[in-house]
Amino acid sequence: MTIRVADSGAVQLEGICSVEDAEALLQILLASPGVSVDWRSCEWAHTAVIQVLLAARIVPIGAPTGVFLQDHLARVLERGAA
Amino acid sequence: MNEFIGQFILESREYIEQASAGLLTLEREPTDADTLDSVFRAFHTLKGGASIVDFSAMEGAVHAAEEVLSRARAGNAPLTRELIEACLACLDQASRWLDQMEASDALPADAQTDATRILERFSQANRDQPRASQIASSAAWADALLLTDPMLRLSAKTALRYTPRPASFFQGDDPLALVAALPGLMWLDLEPIDTWPMLDAMDPFESSLVITALTNASAEAVTEHFGSHLHECEVIQIGEPQAPADAALSPTARKLIEAQIALLDDTQQEAFEGHLRSAGNVATNVLLSMNDSRAETYGAVIDESLRRKDARPLRERLAALLGAIQSEGAAQSVDAPIPLQDVSLARTFRVEAERVDALVRLTGELTIVKNAIGHSVQVQQAGNGAKTGTLKDHHAVLDHLIGELQRAVLAIRVLPLRSVLQRFPRVVREMSASLRKPVNLRIEGEDTEADKAIVEMLFEPLLHIVRNAMDHGIEVPNERERSGKPKPASLRIRASRHGANVTIEVEDDGGGVDVARVRQLAQERGIVSAENLQTMAEAEIIDLIFAPGFSTATQVTELSGRGVGLDAARAAVERVGGRVSIDSHQGEGTTVTLTVPFSVMMTRVMTVEAGGQMFGVPLDAVVETIRVPSSSIVEVGAAKALVHRDRTIPIIELSKVLRVQSPTDRATGEATIIIAAIAGTLAGIQIDRLGERMEVMLKPLEGLLSDVPGLTGTTILGDGRVLLVLDLGGVLQ
Numbered sequence: 054m055t056i057r058v059a060d061s062g063a064v065q066l067e068g069i070c071s072v073e074d075a076e077a078l079l080q081i082l083l084a085s086p087g088v089s090v091d092w093r094s095c096e097w098a099h100t101a102v103i104q105v106l107l108a109a110r111i112v113p114i115g116a117p118t119g120v121f122l123q124d125h126l127a128r129v130l131e132r133g134a135a
Numbered sequence: 136m137n138e139f140i141g142q143f144i145l146e147s148r149e150y151i152e153q154a155s156a157g158l159l160t161l162e163r164e165p166t167d168a169d170t171l172d173s174v175f176r177a178f179h180t181l182k183g184g185a186s187i188v189d190f191s192a193m194e195g196a197v198h199a200a201e202e203v204l205s206r207a208r209a210g211n212a213p214l215t216r217e218l219i220e221a222c223l224a225c226l227d228q229a230s231r232w233l234d235q236m237e238a239s240d241a242l243p244a245d246a247q248t249d250a251t252r253i254l255e256r257f258s259q260a261n262r263d264q265p266r267a268s269q270i271a272s273s274a275a276w277a278d279a280l281l282l283t284d285p286m287l288r289l290s291a292k293t294a295l296r297y298t299p300r301p302a303s304f305f306q307g308d309d310p311l312a313l314v315a316a317l318p319g320l321m322w323l324d325l326e327p328i329d330t331w332p333m334l335d336a337m338d339p340f341e342s343s344l345v346i347t348a349l350t351n352a353s354a355e356a357v358t359e360h361f362g363s364h365l366h367e368c369e370v371i372q373i374g375e376p377q378a379p380a381d382a383a384l385s386p387t388a389r390k391l392i393e394a395q396i397a398l399l400d401d402t403q404q405e406a407f408e409g410h411l412r413s414a415g416n417v418a419t420n421v422l423l424s425m426n427d428s429r430a431e432t433y434g435a436v437i438d439e440s441l442r443r444k445d446a447r448p449l450r451e452r453l454a455a456l457l458g459a460i461q462s463e464g465a466a467q468s469v470d471a472p473i474p475l476q477d478v479s480l481a482r483t484f485r486v487e488a489e490r491v492d493a494l495v496r497l498t499g500e501l502t503i504v505k506n507a508i509g510h511s512v513q514v515q516q517a518g519n520g521a522k523t524g525t526l527k528d529h530h531a532v533l534d535h536l537i538g539e540l541q542r543a544v545l546a547i548r549v550l551p552l553r554s555v556l557q558r559f560p561r562v563v564r565e566m567s568a569s570l571r572k573p574v575n576l577r578i579e580g581e582d583t584e585a586d587k588a589i590v591e592m593l594f595e596p597l598l599h600i601v602r603n604a605m606d607h608g609i610e611v612p613n614e615r616e617r618s619g620k621p622k623p624a625s626l627r628i629r630a631s632r633h634g635a636n637v638t639i640e641v642e643d644d645g646g647g648v649d650v651a652r653v654r655q656l657a658q659e660r661g662i663v664s665a666e667n668l669q670t671m672a673e674a675e676i677i678d679l680i681f682a683p684g685f686s687t688a689t690q691v692t693e694l695s696g697r698g699v700g701l702d703a704a705r706a707a708v709e710r711v712g713g714r715v716s717i718d719s720h721q722g723e724g725t726t727v728t729l730t731v732p733f734s735v736m737m738t739r740v741m742t743v744e745a746g747g748q749m750f751g752v753p754l755d756a757v758v759e760t761i762r763v764p765s766s767s768i769v770e771v772g773a774a775k776a777l778v779h780r781d782r783t784i785p786i787i788e789l790s791k792v793l794r795v796q797s798p799t800d801r802a803t804g805e806a807t808i809i810i811a812a813i814a815g816t817l818a819g820i821q822i823d824r825l826g827e828r829m830e831v832m833l834k835p836l837e838g839l840l841s842d843v844p845g846l847t848g849t850t851i852l853g854d855g856r857v858l859l860v861l862d863l864g865g866v867l868q
Contacts, residue, residue: 075339
């Protein structure tokens, strides 16, 4: 499982998040509106996962480990949520 | 006229000419990359100019053409005939706008309507066109993308819009992984196809986004990368970024920047802030119009200047833009190598007509002084021969120097005939289409040069002659086939220099002038009496097609109008001291030859005396001068004639025609005759006495004299007398 809810209540994206994780992420976001998402340990997230983050207008916390996520998607998510 | 608008009009006309000529070449050779580049650049510069003068309608119309050319350059969409025609129509419209601007000194009022028509024409031509590949050269989304960051524009080569199919996640694709692996990825964005769904209605496994990206890889590399996903992508090849402005500032932009520097230099303390901001804004706009990213940086420079209450930071920036970094106290670098481009630019330059005219006037005055000295030499020689030596030497030197000065001045005004001749492919192409007569046009001798005034006046007469050839000379294809000629007719315009004259021949292989028909019409229309027609040679009858009010067309067509064309053409050519002659052979074709002086200003004249007055006769019309016994002139009815070299030549007495005093020296029993060739016909003009030959600056007729028929101009003689120079054609009428 690359998506889990931490003790703090934040959703943690870890390692490589696959297409299935999109479903899980969506369920968590539906259940806990306004929850924060932490992607500091995230190496890669499938397009479907990113699409859920965009639709939910969520800006994940911190800098992800994946270079592509950091260089390109962090900015897109920030802008999408604005 | 507003200086910038004037400059804009001047430059735009040149680019329109360049683009028109190129488009016509492309029509024949659609793959000629150099020509395509040149046409593209011309349109691009036109657009830039329109943007600087804030003429958005023209900017939009020209942009549409530029897009089409840009796609063709990228090899994505061939330049079809329809597209070329749309581009030409765009240039025509731009020309009309420029005419309006020149007339009214303002932007045309309803230009947007015309621009919309041009845009519709392009979109129609584009719709008719099959897409050659997935790669295009432009799209609104890509333009918007590039606007987000001007720095990207400088290095991005390809823009991509990738809309993964909805089922792509299901089918195991990860679109972002595909994009992340793109070679040279620089930038990307994700957007919903429509709007993001509400979370509770969202299917997380359905792709509903669009990925846009910029890379510095080539469009080919991008298409290859996407492979089987290519049908989900739009790939746009981004045009070359603009060259840095210091190499590419157009003259208009340069002038604008220079004006801002002047404004800053002249700034008083109270107006400081306003002037500074205004100068900065103009510079920013100029750069923006050229898509130059340096525009972005002006805000900071203005702020710095304001903070320091010192215009220098901005001024230096502007000066640097002009390539003339002249910070105060710093010596200008002298050993910087001259860029090659500058050297080639210097080969052509514009000179204000007024300045040249002033020089021309000056040399005219010098000529008068020279003639005056010549005159005093004669006076001296008649009286006291002692001092003539030095005066004569001085005169010789002055003569030599003025000759050189004159040649140099005239050379400034010399232009190749290309500027006129290159308009004909276009004209002929249109006539050919509207008359349904295919024509192969050959133009020769475009590099032949003549004075600007001559070159500029040639277009209309040539146009009339070409129209006449297309309309009446060249037969319809079926008729040509029946006479065993190739269906496409051949039309040749050939220019060449012959001594002080330039000749332009318009030769067609059409049906030739129908002499019998001309004879009949000339009589019917009362141009020549039946009696006179009997005695006229065939060549003279053919020449009647240049007579006022003559038209051999049984049908008045749109092109040739009402037959005013040819006589107007002849009149225009003769006004500048030229001649028009025609050589036609029935069934074989017609050649019309225009002979015009190389320059309007220098004319060789011979002075003659008639009825006690002196007149000038242009030497180029004079075939010979003879003295014959008065008795050899015979009376033929009311007229007189002379048999000379086995030809009967009509003789007129100049003094009678000009109604000056009657001849005085009949007692000698000899008559002095000038034999002149007027429109291919010889005529004798009887005068009292021959004078001397001289080269004069002919001044056009002004005031009261301007309407006098038979005069072509005036000049001032050495003794201060005004010499009226005759137009022999007019005299003989």
